[in-house]
Amino acid sequence: MTHIDSSPRFTYLITHILISIFNITPKYIIQTSYGSPIPNSKEYTGIIGDVQSGRAVMGATPVFFLDSRVHVVEYIAPNTKSYLNFYFKSPPLSYVSNIFVKPFNEYVWYSCFILIGLTLATMFTISKWEWTDPYFRRQIKRMPDATKPAISDVAILQLGVISQQGSDTELKSSSGRIAMIFALIAFMFLYTAYAANIVAILQSTSDSIKELKDLLASGMELGVEKAPYIVNLFKNVSSPIGREIIEKRLKPKGDKFLMPLSEGTDKMRSQFFAFFTEPSSINKLMSDYFDEAEKCNVRYVEYTKVMEPWFITQKNGCYKELLKVGLLRLRELGFYMAERKRIFHENPTCFTRLSRFFSAGLIDTYPGFLFFGVGCLLGLLIFFVEVFVERRKKAYRKKKQQSNVYFNQGNVFFGTKIAK
The missing domain is CATH 3.40.190.10 (Periplasmic binding protein-like II)
Structure with a gap:
């Protein structure tokens, strides 16, 4: 159990060696605290109080430097370095960054955005040309539910290409199919590289x-x-x-x-x-x-x-110089180092950096869920806006139909004269 209260244990052993050198019979006083000032008094409790009052010649427990204690006890020799x-x-x-942007550096992301813009513009231009060319227009119109593609349809086609999925929008011309094939191949390599890197990053610290x-x-x-x-x-x-x-x-x-x-x-x-x-x-x-x-x-x-703790003795005590010289002598002779190796435990040695598999948790997938949630909320918002606009349109058309009443007076339709 040497890892419990290592510094007091070390101090006790050094004190015991010092006592054996001076051939002294010790009497230990056990306290439960280092000591604090007694209200409305100059005296202290605990270890500081025992040394201050002369009940103890020196402290066998390390004490840190505090401004309030300097005038109460004498610090005679350093103990051993202590870190907290x-x-x-x-x-x-x-846990500390968005891993979904880590697989590529900024220049690769810029290149991907440029590639997406170029393929989107190319496919949209080809789809517009197909509907203006008589041959392709006749072929397309034979298809059921054929509609002229808008920029949103081509954008969804582009998203399908990026995520290696399909789309109901299809280009009929040879140039359109060539553009589609090259886009699929290009994004297939990017998709593979991204997927491989994201798996490695999920296991990284x-x-x-x-x-x-x-x-x-x-x-x-x-x-x-x-x-x-x-x-x-x-x-x-x-x-x-x-x-x-x-x-x-x-x-x-x-x-x-x-x-x-x-x-x-x-x-x-x-x-x-x-x-x-x-x-x-x-x-x-x-x-x-x-x-x-x-x-x-x-x-x-x-x-x-943190300044290293020190041994303490009574202020202006008669044993101050004797104890100080003895402790410094023990330090010079290597007793401090020997006892430190016995008591203190060093950092555990890392021999090999073994990799461990960690399952992806909610924090790992939080950006994905956040993107999905924002998309759902945005879709619902647009849905309600569309419903509201459509109802307003219906109400406006109904009101307009009711106002276009036929008045058979001089063959006039509500301000519009019919020629005879």
Whole structure:
């Protein structure tokens, strides 16, 4: 269980070595907090209070630098570097961008639009010519329900060609059929390339989240490990982006964003979720429970620059220099490095980037459903407009017929004189 409270464990071991060097019999005082100011008093509670009052000679738990503590206790030697980061799995590409425009770059899209415009103009010109040529007009008029094609009919034919589907509009001339064949072949290659790329993109992940501002803009759910010093450092951040994350993303949730290490790691593994904790704790769980593909997919964003915690002793205490020299000597002799390798867990090694198959979800297909929904709403809107316009036309024609009453007076039809 060395991944739980790695930094206090490390500090305890270094303190134990220091005690053995000085041949001291220790007496440990157990506290439940680092310490906070007592209201209307200059004294502190917790570990800070014990060192301040002289009940403890030094703190065997690492303490971070705070302006309010500098005048209370003496910081004598650095402990070990400590980092606090947001950990998350690289999100699928569909979570951060519209994957339906990714298969082609902008120049290919421009070329496709130009090709669509050229083929549409060519087919419409040929269809208009077929209805003006006497030979083709006679052939077309023999067909049942033959109607002169409009630009909308040719556009639907063009959409059928693009999506490799059919249409009831058909060109009869040799030139029209040649244009149709070449359009089908050209769009067949484009359709194949697009389909192949979209399948690969659906299985791809994004590396777009590299900074706190990217994490804030991603919409990813956030959580914080429920540990006193982690919560304290998280809430006391001074960077503008950090304050914005707290105010916009976490404060509305109350304390629901605080969770145990195991719960946060499980959510990070299975959801679009970022978990704030120290590296050693989460590295141990990832090494034990994540498979190879998941290990390679984990990313982190540094939350804030945290100064390494220090050992503390009583202000102006008689043992200050002795403890300071002893701790720095242990650091120089490599005891810090040896104990750190025993206690702290490094990032899990990613040996091979194995590919995994992910089923397409609603987020992946959201642009398609959105396009379909907008099309349905637009169709219903146009339908109601057509019904309204048609009813208005019928009402106008009926009113006009009723007003054209025959008056047999001087052979006059409502203002129109009939010649005799």
